[in-house]
Amino acid sequence: MFLALRELWFARTRFLLMGAVVALISILVVILSGLSSGLVDDGVSSLRQSSVDSFAFEEGTKTDSAFSRSVVTREQADEWAARPDVADAELMGNAIVNAHTGSGAPVDLTLYGITPGSFLEPEAAQGHGLTGDHDVVVSATLQDEGIALGDTIVLDRVDTELTVVGFTSEKRTFGHVDVAYLPLSTWQEIHAGTRAGETTDPRAYDEASVVALRGVDGMPDLAAGDAAAGTTSTSLEESYDSSPGFSAEMMTMSMIKMFLYAISALVVGAFFSIWTVQRTRELAVLRAMGSSTGFLLRDGLIQAAIVLVGSVLVGVALGLALGSQLEGGGMPFALEARPVVDGALLLTALGLIGAAVAIVRITRVDPLAALGENR
Numbered sequence: 001m002f003l004a005l006r007e008l009w010f011a012r013t014r015f016l017l018m019g020a021v022v023a024l025i026s027i028l029v030v031i032l033s034g035l036s037s038g039l040v041d042d043g044v045s046s047l048r049q050s051s052v053d054s055f056a057f058e059e060g061t062k063t064d065s066a067f068s069r070s071v072v073t074r075e076q077a078d079e080w081a082a083r084p085d086v087a088d089a090e091l092m093g094n095a096i097v098n099a100h101t102g103s104g105a106p107v108d109l110t111l112y113g114i115t116p117g118s119f120l121e122p123e124a125a126q127g128h129g130l131t132g133d134h135d136v137v138v139s140a141t142l143q144d145e146g147i148a149l150g151d152t153i154v155l156d157r158v159d160t161e162l163t164v165v166g167f168t169s170e171k172r173t174f175g176h177v178d179v180a181y182l183p184l185s186t187w188q189e190i191h192a193g194t195r196a197g198e199t200t201d202p203r204a205y206d207e208a209s210v211v212a213l214r215g216v217d218g219m220p221d222l223a224a225g226d227a228a229a230g231t232t233s234t235s236l237e238e239s240y241d242s243s244p245g246f247s248a249e250m251m252t253m254s255m256i257k258m259f260l261y262a263i264s265a266l267v268v269g270a271f272f273s274i275w276t277v278q279r280t281r282e283l284a285v286l287r288a289m290g291s292s293t294g295f296l297l298r299d300g301l302i303q304a305a306i307v308l309v310g311s312v313l314v315g316v317a318l319g320l321a322l323g324s325q326l327e328g329g330g331m332p333f334a335l336e337a338r339p340v341v342d343g344a345l346l347l348t349a350l351g352l353i354g355a356a357v358a359i360v361r362i363t364r365v366d367p368l369a370a371l372g373e374n375r
Helices: 002-010 012-048 074-081 140-145 184-191 202-206 222-229 238-242 246-278 280-288 293-326 337-364 367-371
Strands: 054-058 086-101 106-114 124-127 135-138 152-155 161-168 177-183 210-215 231-235
Touching: 012 238, 012 246, 012 293, 012 337, 054 222, 054 238, 074 086, 074 210, 074 222, 086 184, 106 184, 140 161, 177 184, 184 202, 222 231, 231 238, 238 246, 246 293, 246 337, 293 337
Parallel strands: 106 177, 135 161
Antiparallel strands: 054 210, 054 231, 086 106, 086 152, 086 210, 124 161, 135 177, 152 161
């Protein structure tokens, strides 16, 4: 410990340079964690904030964009509702549409068709819930686009007019598009392509995108329910992959972070490898004086830990300060404690592993050869 601290002081310029590199990598880890969390929140925040335990899709539906591909029936929902381990089973519609306000301003929406008063209906922080056939409760973020209570939203292609009667208390999006909750019967008419004033095929009122499930005590038996209803079910977390582009975005972010961690371990390992070579003679003297291999290894690892922990803490603090300025902007960015802490711990652990690999060469130092290498 004494040797490690003395070397940190006398070679402080080198260690500060190394610490600056690790701090910069830590800042990148925080920013990437924020971007990853922001993409998740912007892609599936409406699902994350729901009371759903699982979704039942049409049997055999492809996972990617499953909400828009799937079609289930009321009969299948009734099969699920009849199961003893299911507390609620409600049909839910999902469709991404183009629309415009009464003033002509364009707006994109993900329509969630739900039964008014069911567990799927969000509480309106402003205004009120769904009472009329053409009422909609929309994401709070639409207020930033100038939409207010009482405004009319007209859907392109079908010319259906919807009236904004409430806003949710928080951001609710799906596929990076703001969500609008409306009565299921109206969603079924829109999904069937019924234009204003036209008659809808009665069969359309028996169909929706998925069956939203809530268990009596935790997750219901999905396999048994699927066998009875002829559906394919996933847990709430697994259903995130059914959001458009969600899997590809998460795989991209994971690959970037993986390479960043690998680079961090290589950079730290390379630094301590060079540092160990430069101090070979000093280590040989200590070995010749009777210092054990364990002592030298502990001394080197303590030195690496001080540099890594200090640098990571500084980098995380700077990253959080920078990230706080990015939140709330147009970029999908959200700082969450767990991803940041996990990233900092992993970065420190990989750095210590890289340093340990470099310091292992200490065990092979021959005191006589090292002391006489310049003779």
